[in-house]
Amino acid sequence: MEDSVLTNGKTILETRALVAGFDGKDIVKSVSLAVPEGRITAVMGPSGCGKTTFMRCINRMHELAANAQVSGEVLLDGEDVYRINPILLRRRIGMVFQRPNPFPTMSIYENVVAGYNLNGARMSRVERDRIVEETLRRVTLWDEVKDALYRRGTFLSGGQQQRLCIARALAMKPEILLLDEPTSALDPKATAAIEELVVSLKGVVTIIQVTHNIPQAARISDYTAFIHLGELVEFGPTKTLFTVPKDKRTEEYLSGKFG
Amino acid sequence: MKSERTSDTAFRTLLVLGGIAVSVLLIAIFLSLLLASRGAIVANGFRFITGSEWDPVTNSFHSLAFVVGTLITSLIALVIATILALALAILMGEYFRSGPLSAIMRTSVELLAGIPSVVYGFIGLFFFVPVVRVLQAALGLPPFGVGMFTTALLLAFMILPYSASIAREMITLVPSDLKEAALSLGATPSETIWKVTLPYASSGIMGGVLLSLGRALGETMAVTMVIGNANVLTFNIFAPGNTMASVIANEFSEASSNVYLASLIEIGLLLFVVSTLINIVGKVVVNRMAAR
Amino acid sequence: MADTHNGAIGAASTRVRKMDAAVTARLRGDTAFRVLMLALSFIAIVPLALILVYIVVRGASSINWAFLTQLPKPMGEAGGGISNAIVGTVILIVIASVISIPLGILAGIFLSERSQSRLGTVARLSVETLMGIPSIVIGIVAYTWIVKPMGHFSSLSGGVALAMIMLPVITLATEETLLLIPMTLREAALALGVSYPRMITRVILPSGMSGILTGVLLAVARGAGETAPLLFTAFGSPFMAANIFKPMESLPHTIFYYATSPYPEWQALAWGASFVLLVLVLALNVITKLVTSRWKIQF
Numbered sequence: 054m055e056d057s058v059l060t061n062g063k064t065i066l067e068t069r070a071l072v073a074g075f076d077g078k079d080i081v082k083s084v085s086l087a088v089p090e091g092r093i094t095a096v097m098g099p100s101g102c103g104k105t106t107f108m109r110c111i112n113r114m115h116e117l118a119a120n121a122q123v124s125g126e127v128l129l130d131g132e133d134v135y136r137i138n139p140i141l142l143r144r145r146i147g148m149v150f151q152r153p154n155p156f157p158t159m160s161i162y163e164n165v166v167a168g169y170n171l172n173g174a175r176m177s178r179v180e181r182d183r184i185v186e187e188t189l190r191r192v193t194l195w196d197e198v199k200d201a202l203y204r205r206g207t208f209l210s211g212g213q214q215q216r217l218c219i220a221r222a223l224a225m226k227p228e229i230l231l232l233d234e235p236t237s238a239l240d241p242k243a244t245a246a247i248e249e250l251v252v253s254l255k256g257v258v259t260i261i262q263v264t265h266n267i268p269q270a271a272r273i274s275d276y277t278a279f280i281h282l283g284e285l286v287e288f289g290p291t292k293t294l295f296t297v298p299k300d301k302r303t304e305e306y307l308s309g310k311f312g
Numbered sequence: 313m314k315s316e317r318t319s320d321t322a323f324r325t326l327l328v329l330g331g332i333a334v335s336v337l338l339i340a341i342f343l344s345l346l347l348a349s350r351g352a353i354v355a356n357g358f359r360f361i362t363g364s365e366w367d368p369v370t371n372s373f374h375s376l377a378f379v380v381g382t383l384i385t386s387l388i389a390l391v392i393a394t395i396l397a398l399a400l401a402i403l404m405g406e407y408f409r410s411g412p413l414s415a416i417m418r419t420s421v422e423l424l425a426g427i428p429s430v431v432y433g434f435i436g437l438f439f440f441v442p443v444v445r446v447l448q449a450a451l452g453l454p455p456f457g458v459g460m461f462t463t464a465l466l467l468a469f470m471i472l473p474y475s476a477s478i479a480r481e482m483i484t485l486v487p488s489d490l491k492e493a494a495l496s497l498g499a500t501p502s503e504t505i506w507k508v509t510l511p512y513a514s515s516g517i518m519g520g521v522l523l524s525l526g527r528a529l530g531e532t533m534a535v536t537m538v539i540g541n542a543n544v545l546t547f548n549i550f551a552p553g554n555t556m557a558s559v560i561a562n563e564f565s566e567a568s569s570n571v572y573l574a575s576l577i578e579i580g581l582l583l584f585v586v587s588t589l590i591n592i593v594g595k596v597v598v599n600r601m602a603a604r
Numbered sequence: 605m606a607d608t609h610n611g612a613i614g615a616a617s618t619r620v621r622k623m624d625a626a627v628t629a630r631l632r633g634d635t636a637f638r639v640l641m642l643a644l645s646f647i648a649i650v651p652l653a654l655i656l657v658y659i660v661v662r663g664a665s666s667i668n669w670a671f672l673t674q675l676p677k678p679m680g681e682a683g684g685g686i687s688n689a690i691v692g693t694v695i696l697i698v699i700a701s702v703i704s705i706p707l708g709i710l711a712g713i714f715l716s717e718r719s720q721s722r723l724g725t726v727a728r729l730s731v732e733t734l735m736g737i738p739s740i741v742i743g744i745v746a747y748t749w750i751v752k753p754m755g756h757f758s759s760l761s762g763g764v765a766l767a768m769i770m771l772p773v774i775t776l777a778t779e780e781t782l783l784l785i786p787m788t789l790r791e792a793a794l795a796l797g798v799s800y801p802r803m804i805t806r807v808i809l810p811s812g813m814s815g816i817l818t819g820v821l822l823a824v825a826r827g828a829g830e831t832a833p834l835l836f837t838a839f840g841s842p843f844m845a846a847n848i849f850k851p852m853e854s855l856p857h858t859i860f861y862y863a864t865s866p867y868p869e870w871q872a873l874a875w876g877a878s879f880v881l882l883v884l885v886l887a888l889n890v891i892t893k894l895v896t897s898r899w900k901i902q903f
Contacts, residue, residue: 114492117492119410138627138631140498140630141627148496152489156493156494156508158508158511158512158514167494168497171498171499171504171508172503172630173630218493221493221497222496225498320799320801324800326710327710328714328723329710330711330713330714331711331714331715333707333710334731335727335730337730341734341745344748344749345744345748347748348744348748396644399640399643399644399648400644400648400649403641403645417649420653424649424652426825427656427829428831428856429829430831431659431878434659434859435659469652472648500634501634503630526736530736530740531738532738532739532832537860560740561740564747564835565835565836565839576744577748583740587736588733588736591732591733591736595732
């Protein structure tokens, strides 16, 4: 088992001996990981290995499930997230889900600023317009929807909807963006567009992406954490981990021996 | 083999006959009401719906008083019931989705839904009427006790279980990843319910409201026991009145003339048409939500 | 890396600070909302539950063997019982069941097998409409069909009215149950060379028996509690039920009649009769739950 490794760059998020599960059964078994700021970190592993549960502990979504249990520490910029108010925390950490889920009762415009609306923020119309245009441009959706801002987002394609969801999360200017297998429900063309978008966000926001798509992790991430059966098997710069993995299990996973 | 084929065809025919039978039954019910009331339809004319006088002595029969009575009691009941039912539905659908408390609540609601109308009427007579009488005295109103307000109150509790089950179903249909998206953006649970869950479920809940209205329109026994049975058009909710269903229940077996009886049946026809229309619209709306 | 965020930093942090300050208020609002939901739900359930407990307790005190086996005494006299009401309800339900159960199950099978056809759609719409017809209107129809031609009230007409109320419940429950049975079961039977009628009656119906039984029990519970359709069909009678061509007393009618009377002795009868009716309806609901949990076949 590889200890957390800091290469270059500051650590923005650190987990220490994080254990999580449901109903007395632990799914994540003591993961200690340091996520570098401004980079893309992939969390990969076979299905059921606990990577999604791990990620949901970061923005404290895991504890919303009945019978969920968590122990250990998660530190955002040195602060223990379990001591911060979850509402405040979730504004600093954004999340994009596996299946695109724009709010169907809201227009595209309203979806982008949904985070502000739901939090009751009072902003001028001008400010809102600015956030919507900036964010939609950032996710390269602006030109496609600028004439349909006030329509419901349900007519958009899967890929466009997912970009809208990324916009929704980005509009809150989070420090970390959590992506839970964001392309697994999309076709190859849309997948490529999302990957391009994620890479373009490097340096703007720290990205943690859960994926079971090995080539995708290799393509876009700077660092990769390999989780298997709830344990952090190996963590390191993507190039190194993929070419000269230190752990035999990593090697077997990468060569497709199990998945 | 031939006998098998004939028994096969005979069975299939039997099934088809069953399908025809229920369709014919509905048509027969409608036609019977129409035919039995035709004497009154002719005699009373169009003023039947617009006039409010109901006088068996002069054979002057008009239904407006009862239509208004039905609307007042049902609508007030609907407002009260919807608020309480939504609270119950939110509680059972969001806060206590599973666990022992949830099971207790669901069972209680189911049991309350099964109580016969006449028992509710009994409850109304012995518990609601005295309470309302006290309330009216305190407000300086004539302390009838019985009346449209009491009826509306009782009706609200009667349609509440049905309303709550439909609303709960509609709320549980809201996809969980929408709720999660809202929470992940920093919304509190109540804000998520208010701004995401309820708007999504709103059309289904509206359909449920319509279906509950359909139920309320048809309630007879409890209404006739606490409404005071006054055949007068009034908009004073604390006064006694009558609904379409309760006037039939009250006067049918005593109707002395043919046109009297036929007029009561005409009210029955009106009741049939109105409640059927509301039920159909309600069902369409609910089904549309479930299909999403 | 604070400068990685584009847009005016100053404006952004003021905005953020304003939102942060509101958080405590929002959290308090969240708790208040939850308390409000609890309070309203409490109001919705508890008063009625207490009243029911009261009825049970008050009614139970009236129950004794005499109460259940005697006929009601004339007004003003103490004592008496509701035996005619109990027997009357049983007979009415039997008449209604004889008509509605076979037809209901048949229509239910038809709906589950032929839902796509035009007749299927019409029939299903008809059944759902029948379900929503106010029971007093059903009473009027039974009156015009049977009481008027016969010239007097009868329990036969009451039974017919109750049958029309029970029918849609049984039909829809049967259809729902049978639709849950997977197509593969039907195909397996047919592939064995079983004829269509046998496949339905020997394979499909038995598999759906718990659901159908549930539908029947719920329909009986509903029928037993209905008063309105009996007001001018079976009417009511102080005598023991004997003849289906004569008026007959029933439990709900007894409650109505005695509850609205001015005599305390008769009102006491109403308490007792309410208790009996509630126990009956409750028992049927509990039996329904037991049937579902113990006999239901999972696919």
